[in-house]
Amino acid sequence: MLLTVDRGKPQTLTIQVYEQIREAIWNEVLREGIKLPSSRELAQQSGVSRNIVMEAYDQLLAEGYLEVRPRSGTYVADGASLRHRPGPVGDRGGAGAGGGAGRRAGAGQHEPQSSEYAERAWIDFHASRPATDYFPRHLWGRLAKEACYESPEHSFGYLEPEGALKLRRVLAPYLRQVRGVHCQPGQILITGGATQALYLITKLLTDPQGYIAAEDPTASEMRSIFTYAGAEVRPIPVDDKGILPDRLSRSDSPRFVFVTPSHQFPLGGTLPIQRRIQLIDYARAMNCYIVEDDYDSEFTYDGVPIHAMQGLDPERVIYVGTFSKILSPSLRIGYVVLPQSLLPAFRTSKWYLDRHTSALEQLILARFIEQGHLDRHIRRMRKVYRKRREVLIRSLSEHFGEVDILGHAAGMHLVVRFKQVSFSEALLERIQSAGVLVYPVEQFALQKGAYTNSIVLGYGGLTTDLIKEGIRRMKIVMAEMPEMGLAVGDDHLLNE
Structure with missing residues (x-):
């Protein structure tokens, strides 16, 4: 397998290596079950560092294109290539169809809206709010x-x-x-x-x-x-x-x-x-x-x-x-x-x-x-959101100890799963009374009951100080409820 890289392209060398291997898998040039060269061997053949090949392999492993077999090597994973490409979709269900009043499924609970609380200093962990303080005005x-x-x-x-x-x-x-x-x-x-x-x-x-x-x-x-x-x-x-x-x-x-x-x-x-x-x-x-x-x-x-x-x-x-x-x-x-x-x-x-x-x-x-400017803005915001995410995870660890963080490290929110905690309406109202808005995963589910111990915490629109203060307040509220099984520790007063 010989890869070609162009140091004059805007894409990084890692992305170039990654995309060429992925395209070869898609097109069945590299078929399922084929063993790939070692990272050292491919790096020597392609004229790049071993770290670049290892990063590309790691990404392809994360996406499921490759699999590692212990004491054997790296292989193309089963089910990683497209085998046929039929023609365009026909008329059935196409654009001419009207949008009639079919049976409506329940949309779940409405998300809490912070606009009605605009006069208060709310710490709103909404998942879809970017850092507007960094907008390039x-x-x-x-x-x-x-x-x-x-x-x-x-x-x-x-x-x-x-x-x-x-x-x-x-x-x-x-x-x-x-x-x-x-x-x-x-x-x-x-x-x-x-x-x-x-x-x-x-x-x-x-x-x-x-x-x-x-x-x-x-x-x-x-x-x-x-x-x-x-x-x-x-x-x-x-x-x-x-x-x-x-x-x-x-x-x-x-x-x-x-x-x-x-x-x-x-x-x-x-x-x-x-x-x-x-x-x-x-x-x-x-x-x-x-x-x-x-x-x-x-x-x-x-x-x-x-x-x-x-x-x-x-x-x-x-x-x-x-x-x-x-x-x-x-x-x-x-x-x-x-x-x-x-x-x-x-x-x-x-x-x-x-x-x-x-x-x-x-x-x-x-x-x-x-x-x-868009590329530069995105690179800048990745650094901002990465830091805010790290502060949020660290604050959760400091106040709650062992909690599960779900999902890929991406976007502007994460999901936290607590042990032996149920985010009931009463608990959510208590947290809200402390000036903090959090969002239970249950409100996003049509089939209820599987996510009662999980909440969505958005960090994109909050400064690191607000993130830390919000988690501190949430811990105090939850520790005051005996059924939570949490200790208040040194935090005993909310900031007024």
Whole structure:
């Protein structure tokens, strides 16, 4: 096996080695069960350091492409390659379908809303809030001025429903490079955040007789979008690696399967390649789509970010992304990458919904990406979130001792599983009375009862001081309840 690396490329040498091995596995150049060269041997053959090969191997092991056999070596894992690529999806359940009022599944409890407590100093561990204190205001303002002065006059008129061509032309190669998404600018539809993208998908792909198969647990906001659009939602259980494809129905086909494979919300698992291929094979066999929500994949703290599922089969996977988590929720720009067959219906629906997304912000964002500012911002925020995550884990350890941290080290939240603790309404209200908002995993689950001892703690939007204070307050409240079995220790007063 001979790899070629180019030190002039923007990708790191590790990523180049990783991607070449992964492509060879996908295309069955490296077949399942083949033994790979040792890291030392491959490094010598390819002209890179052994550490680079070891890092690439570690990433491929984490994603399930490779397996280590004790005292034998490293091998291509079973189920790691695609074996066939049939043609585009047919009309069944396609874009012409109406979004009738099918049976609505319960969307679970509503997430606590901190807006009603705005006048109080709440410490809100919400999972989806980025660090808005790091938003590049001055740079954004300068780019806004440039866009106003330098953009042609037609940019300030009505745009195409699918969004500014300038942004789509910049976004297509960016997604190919950083997420492995295969698309042309014409396949991208700019939306008012991921929320609008998912609403459009649901309205166009579902009907009163159809249903959506969705991960359980999943974000209650996502379920609300599906049910509001008139769809039935059937829960599919997940484990520590993500959705369980073998639990999907073989007797009746969903209109689409909703997944968050790069960083499952809320449990944080990363879907291995074997299950990704199982999902693709299922979608092909059942003639349906997969909707991939790639909401926070840019922020990975161990290894390199795992590529999107969409690259495995662009005709079966509809890819949804957003800039709300990367930059700011106030920037209502999301996007959906569509198979060619769905574009006409989506363009029409977008036109009737709001004509087009804000033109000026699209032009600013295009400049932001094109000039390399987005890459630099993401690198900066990885460091910020990594530190906040470390402070949160350390604070939990100091106050609660041994707790389980679930999920891959990525994103802006983690899940904590406590021993012999049940997050009842009474306990949550007590924690809230101390000025702290936490989110039980149970509220994100359709099938209740499996996650009563687990909570979601978001750290993206909190400073390290607020993180430490929030966990301290939570410990005090829980220690004051005898059934928790916790000792208060030296902490006996809340800060007023």
